[in-house]
Amino acid sequence: MKILLVAPKREELKYARKIGEEMALTMKDFQVRVVEVSNLDKEEIYSLKVAKGKPSTYKIERILPCIADSSKIRFIAQLDANVEDLLPILYLHLKRSNYLEALDVLTFTTDKEEMITIYGNGRVCAGKVKDENRAKEILLKLIDLLSKAYDYLSRHGPPSVEMLEARRKLNPNTVYNNLPKLNCEKCGEKSCFTFAIKLISGEKKLLECKPLIEEEKYRKNRELLEKLFNPLL
Ligand code: SF4
Structure with missing residues (x-):
């Protein structure tokens, strides 16, 4: 019997590594990333109380130099609604995302490699963003996604434990x-x-x-x- 060994192609290794990095994010890494992107302390993140609802507007509160890439910016914005019930739905929808229920936070990476963090209270922090116009684009797209998640929640209720487990x-x-x-x-x-x-x-x-x-x-x-x-x- 012949055993054929096929070495993975370079392209496969590259993508496997990329996905592996995304998926092997440990709890510690996750929290470090959250803090790096936002540069906010715990009090600043969680003190704000906003009513639950369908977000429709945003306010950019701060634009700062990006820590990871000095040619880019990071920003901190606030949505006009608490979105904690919508985060698990977004987690199911966004492939390159991580959701930590205990911290009430979801992070995801966009196709332009921007790092976005959304807190349950509607706080949004993002890093590696090209400029303010792109920040506005990201926020509008996010509001659109969250609106769809809100409609899903109204129709179907929260996602089951099994759905979240399958996603993980x-x-x-x-x-x-x-x-x-x-x-x-x-x-x-x-x-x-x-x-x-x-x-x-x-x-x-x-x-x-x-x-x-x-x-x-x-x-x-x-x-x-x-x-x-x-x-x-
Ligand atoms: S994924 Fe589907 S289409 Fe692509 S190589 Fe495999 S069988 Fe063919």
Whole structure:
């Protein structure tokens, strides 16, 4: 019997590392990141009390030089509503996000590698942002997402523990194991594993794997992956 060893491609390693870094974020790292981005003390973060609701406006309170990248800015803003009930929904929706219920805080990384932190009381802090215009764009997009999360909450109630648990388990191996594993390149990637990694990073969509979408024998896998990637549908 021949055993064929296939070394991971450089591109696969690069993306696996990127995802690994995102997913291996420990509780300590998470808190350090939160503090680095906001540069606010605990009192300043949690003292503000705002009523729960659907956020519709924001106020940028401070614009400061970015600590991680001196060519960029970081900002601190305040939404006009408490969004603590919406954070778990956003966590399900945003692939590159971490949610810490105990701290009532969600962080996520945008496709431009900006780091955003949202607190339950509507405080928003962001780092690695290009300029003030981009900050406004981020906040408007965030309000739009939170409004959708609010509508979801009104219709379906809070996400179940099972949904949150499935989201926490989302990793390249789980995804890869449910792909057809044909390495047919119809999705534009050299291998199913690369596709799995890019699905998690948000660079690819399930629809791009034609065998998975079109062939009946993969129906169960497709349904499972759809639930993992689009739990709010
Ligand atoms: S189209 Fe699907 S089966 Fe083909 S390589 Fe991409 S992920 Fe794998």
